[in-house]
Amino acid sequence: SFEDENYYLLQLENLTSSGYIDLSEKYFITKEDYLNWTSKIEIQENDFVITNAGRTGAVGMIPAGVRCALGRNFTAIRPTKINPYYLRMFLQSSYMEMQVKSNLDSGAFFKSFNVKSIKEIQVLIPVQKILERASDIFAYLVKKIELELSENRELAALRDWLLPMLMNGQVGFKDTE
Numbered sequence: 001s002f003e004d005e006n007y008y009l010l011q012l013e014n015l016t017s018s019g020y021i022d023l024s025e026k027y028f029i030t031k032e033d034y035l036n037w038t039s040k041i042e043i044q045e046n047d048f049v050i051t052n053a054g055r056t057g058a059v060g061m062i063p064a065g066v067r068c069a070l071g072r073n074f075t076a077i078r079p080t081k082i083n084p085y086y087l088r089m090f091l092q093s094s095y096m097e098m099q100v101k102s103n104l105d106s107g108a109f110f111k112s113f114n115v116k117s118i119k120e121i122q123v124l125i126p127v128q129k130i131l132e133r134a135s136d137i138f139a140y141l142v143k144k145i146e147l148e149l150s151e152n153r154e155l156a157a158l159r160d161w162l163l164p165m166l167m168n169g170q171v172g173f174k175d176t177e
Helices: 031-037 084-091 094-102 128-167
Strands: 008-010 048-051 059-061 074-077
Touching: 048 084, 059 084, 084 094, 084 128
Parallel strands: none
Antiparallel strands: 048 059, 048 074
């Protein structure tokens, strides 16, 4: 139900396997539905989403400029006392993976990672000096990767727009010799 570019739900399909948010496909909803879905939280930059079912425990960090409603099978985490770039790396660590596996709840059809289990996660925090240095490095790397992913999406869109015109002769290459 497209009403406005800003009213959409973050879906499982928007979370890549490497923990990035891909908004090339959006699930649009009405303003009324958006207000209903965001009554408890509106997802914003540096929030985290964790999947509760399907790919249980998959984590993504919301990039700059994104504000949206949280779809089904996600839990949001808003860091307030820890650097989000450090938390991102921690949430994608093998230690976190081990904690997710040990905190899964068995359901009728599949295992889930619910809010109660997420609250049991223990975040390892190094001494302040190491935390600050690690956070700086992680921030640089994450921002660089996000920029390159954005550029790749733009290049893919350009390719998808140009390729049909090249194939049917609407555009071509000029010989400069």
